[in-house]
Amino acid sequence: MQNNYSYQGALEASERINWRVEDIIGGEKRLDFSKSFMPESLAQVGKLGFLSAEEKRVLNQIRGHEYLTMFGLVEEFILPYVVDHARPKLSGDDYRVRALLQFAGEEAKHIHLFKTFRRDFEAGFGSQCEFIGPAEDVKKFVLSHSPLGVGIAILHIEWITLRHYIEGVKDNQDLDPQFKSLLKHHWLEESQHTKLDTLIVEELASKASAKEIDQAFEEYGRIGAFIDEGIKRQAEFDTEAFIDATKRKLSKSERQAMTEAVTRGMRWTYLGTGMTHPNFLATVEKIKPEAKSQIQSMAPAFC
Numbered sequence: 001m002q003n004n005y006s007y008q009g010a011l012e013a014s015e016r017i018n019w020r021v022e023d024i025i026g027g028e029k030r031l032d033f034s035k036s037f038m039p040e041s042l043a044q045v046g047k048l049g050f051l052s053a054e055e056k057r058v059l060n061q062i063r064g065h066e067y068l069t070m071f072g073l074v075e076e077f078i079l080p081y082v083v084d085h086a087r088p089k090l091s092g093d094d095y096r097v098r099a100l101l102q103f104a105g106e107e108a109k110h111i112h113l114f115k116t117f118r119r120d121f122e123a124g125f126g127s128q129c130e131f132i133g134p135a136e137d138v139k140k141f142v143l144s145h146s147p148l149g150v151g152i153a154i155l156h157i158e159w160i161t162l163r164h165y166i167e168g169v170k171d172n173q174d175l176d177p178q179f180k181s182l183l184k185h186h187w188l189e190e191s192q193h194t195k196l197d198t199l200i201v202e203e204l205a206s207k208a209s210a211k212e213i214d215q216a217f218e219e220y221g222r223i224g225a226f227i228d229e230g231i232k233r234q235a236e237f238d239t240e241a242f243i244d245a246t247k248r249k250l251s252k253s254e255r256q257a258m259t260e261a262v263t264r265g266m267r268w269t270y271l272g273t274g275m276t277h278p279n280f281l282a283t284v285e286k287i288k289p290e291a292k293s294q295i296q297s298m299a300p301a302f303c
Contacts, residue, residue: 008171037064039168044265072114
């Protein structure tokens with residue numbers, strides 16, 4: 001599949017979209033804890049029959065905290081990746097340079113946004129929610145791989161942001177409007193980042209040998225496995241956060257059911273929605289056709 005992406009087009013769109021963190025969170029713009037934050041398609045807590053409606057909402061909000069904190073975590077390695085990619089060609093094509101620097105600036109803004117959200121969440125939620133990390137260790141592991149391998153993983157991440165908003169959030173009237181606003185503004189800029197990262201990945205792939213391309217997809221798999229290990233730990237943290245917030249004593253079977261449900265939801269949210277995204281797979285097929293079928297064969301485990 002051919003695309004018509006260009007650095008100039010992405011730059012012009014980003015300049016039209018431009019927003020400030022202060023415009024969408026803080027002051028009177030507060031989270032409404034009487035409402036859910038996440039669509040059930042991602043949260044996947046609705047089938048836990050031993051929970052009341054209020055308890056499901058609390059667990060849904062914990063998953064919302066986990067969601068934006070997770071994206072804050074991945075932005076921490078996307079930002080230096082984009083800067084490193086831009087640095088060698090700062091005297092090249094003007095639109096390319098400006099678009100990549102805009103890309104980096106927006107990722108830095110998203111990190112600021114998610115930190116602000118986390119403070120607002122903790123002030124209103126009333127108890128702490130632990131999160132995997134530290135970010136520096138995650139960044140070090142991911143960036144230890146080749147630029148093409150990291151670029152493919154980032155492209156996966158960029159596309160899931162769009163899919164989540166368009167398929168589960170945009171027309172959902174049951175969610176907290178403030179949380180929806182956060183996701184909308186993130187989506188608006190990420191919709192340009194998908195184009196820019198596609199251009200980056202295609203450029204890197206065009207200069208790579210067959211061996212280097214094979215290595216990049218192996219690295220994409222290792223990064224995915226690393227994320228999956230983090231998901232397993234985070235599911236435990238989310239369950240503990242629920243117990244702390246509600247003071248609910250779960251039986252062993254209830255705790256196991258909750259952790260398994262959260263794990264399934266996270267696997268679909270962060271892995272399955274990317275591995276099955278048609279635009280991501282189209283880029284993969286363009287680089288290495290066999291890799292598309294390999295990813296498709298692995299995807300059911302995360303769906």
